[in-house]
Amino acid sequence: MKRIKAIIVVPEVNLQLVLLYTFLLQWTMALDPNSIPVEKKPLYVPPLQEIADVLNKGLTSNFAEVKVEVVDSPDLTQKPFSLASKGGSAKIVEIGGPPYLLPVVDRNKVYDLKDIANLVHSNPAFIVGAGAGPHPYIGVNCEGIYNLNIINGTVEQHTRISKVDQNDENSIQEILPNSESRVALLANLFFCEGKPGKVLKVHVKKRIGPKDFIASIRTVLEEAYKDKLVGLGGAFVLKEGKAKQHVMRDFSKTPIEDEEALNNWLKFYNMSAPLVALGTLVNGDGGLDLRVQHFHSFSHHGEAGHYHYDTTPEIVEYLGYFNTGDEIYRIDKPKATHSWGRD
Ligand SMILES: *[C@@H]1O[C@H](CO)[C@@H](O)[C@H](O)[C@H]1NC(C)=O
Ligand SMILES: *[C@@H]1O[C@H](CO)[C@@H](O)[C@H](O)[C@H]1NC(C)=O
Numbered sequence: 001m002k003r004i005k006a007i008i009v010v011p012e013v014n015l016q017l018v019l020l021y022t023f024l025l026q027w028t029m030a031l032d033p034n035s036i037p038v039e040k041k042p043l044y045v046p047p048l049q050e051i052a053d054v055l056n057k058g059l060t061s062n063f064a065e066v067k068v069e070v071v072d073s074p075d076l077t078q079k080p081f082s083l084a085s086k087g088g089s090a091k092i093v094e095i096g097g098p099p100y101l102l103p104v105v106d107r108n109k110v111y112d113l114k115d116i117a118n119l120v121h122s123n124p125a126f127i128v129g130a131g132a133g134p135h136p137y138i139g140v141n142c143e144g145i146y147n148l149n150i151i152n153g154t155v156e157q158h159t160r161i162s163k164v165d166q167n168d169e170n171s172i173q174e175i176l177p178n179s180e181s182r183v184a185l186l187a188n189l190f191f192c193e194g195k196p197g198k199v200l201k202v203h204v205k206k207r208i209g210p211k212d213f214i215a216s217i218r219t220v221l222e223e224a225y226k227d228k229l230v231g232l233g234g235a236f237v238l239k240e241g242k243a244k245q246h247v248m249r250d251f252s253k254t255p256i257e258d259e260e261a262l263n264n265w266l267k268f269y270n271m272s273a274p275l276v277a278l279g280t281l282v283n284g285d286g287g288l289d290l291r292v293q294h295f296h297s298f299s300h301h302g303e304a305g306h307y308h309y310d311t312t313p314e315i316v317e318y319l320g321y322f323n324t325g326d327e328i329y330r331i332d333k334p335k336a337t338h339s340w341g342r343d
């Protein structure tokens with residue numbers, strides 16, 4: 001009885017104002033950057049030539065043709081890569097995680113990459129990677145294929161998003177405007193200075209093993225650097241063949257409780273080359289609850305999504321350019337975590 005009275009005495013106007021304010025706050029602002037938890041760890045940085053040697057040997061169990069070299073970074077601002085800038089000294093940054101999406105979405109988890117660039121002391125910041133797109137801007141949940149420069153707080157966007165058309169379920173790709181620099185829920189990003197330098201060039205053809213391109217690289221690094229945390233980021237192009245990719249549908253109205261429900265909610269596609277994929281991989285969890293690999297790809301023909309693996313082993317060809325990260329930042333790590341939804 002007492003409780004009911006208490007609700008009734010709250011002046012209705014005030015309650016409405018509070019609700020309106022909460023609503024506006026949710027839809028217009030990213031999280032307060034001063035309150036976002038940040039953890040940082042150095043990464044082990046092997047010489048690039050040593051990584052090239054290890055990969056030249058290790059990747060042959062998964063691909064018929066393997067060639068890994070250390071090269072001067074080519075101009076990846078040109079097609080098909082169309083990156084926002086060049087390489088240079090780099091950091092791996094993981095924001096949030098699947099627990100903010102599953103089983104129930106937390107719509108407040110929206111981060112402005114201008115704030116994140118400040119948090120990780122990156123200026124100029126050239127950012128590539130995979131994350132959930134800015135749903136408050138797009139209007140629905142979506143994939144983000146992050147690719148942007150932030151110089152002295154000024155954003156130059158080349159980021160694509162991909163969403164599921166609510167009428168015919170085709171995927172739709174859009175480029176974000178310079179005025180939109182947010183990422184939602186979870187992201188695996190590679191921050192570098194945008195300078196030319198040496199990079200790893202990984203060129204493989206014809207898949208003869210069960211692993212996707214990134215898992216094959218990651219597992220070789222797990223084996224080679226067992227007690228050390230090594231991270232790579234960068235871009236690869238699927239030059240020939242097709243890939244299984246997903247795009248998240250709009251947020252589920254019911255909780256997604258397990259892997260099976262998750263796979264029914266995701267929309268899967270068989271997308272065609274050339275696909276340009278951006279993201280990061282690490283060879284372990286590092287005690288930071290890390291997602292060990294995450295790449296999203298875009299294209300110049302309209303298809304874009306979250307990369308799983310190629311579906312055409314006989315004809316597949318991958319060309320990747322990667323660099324090592326010197327340190328890893330873990331931002332807003334979920335307090336209550338779980339291990340699913342990370343494929
Ligand atoms: C960014 O700011 C620094 C320091 O004020 C300045 O030296 C630099 O030229 C600026 N860069 C650009 C691209 O505006
Ligand atoms: C995807 O397309 C390739 C090439 O056309 C085909 O071989 C493969 O079976 C397809 N996979 C699926 C799951 O549709």
Ligand SMILES: [Zn+2]
Nearest residue numbers: 130131296306
């Ligand atoms: Zn993804």
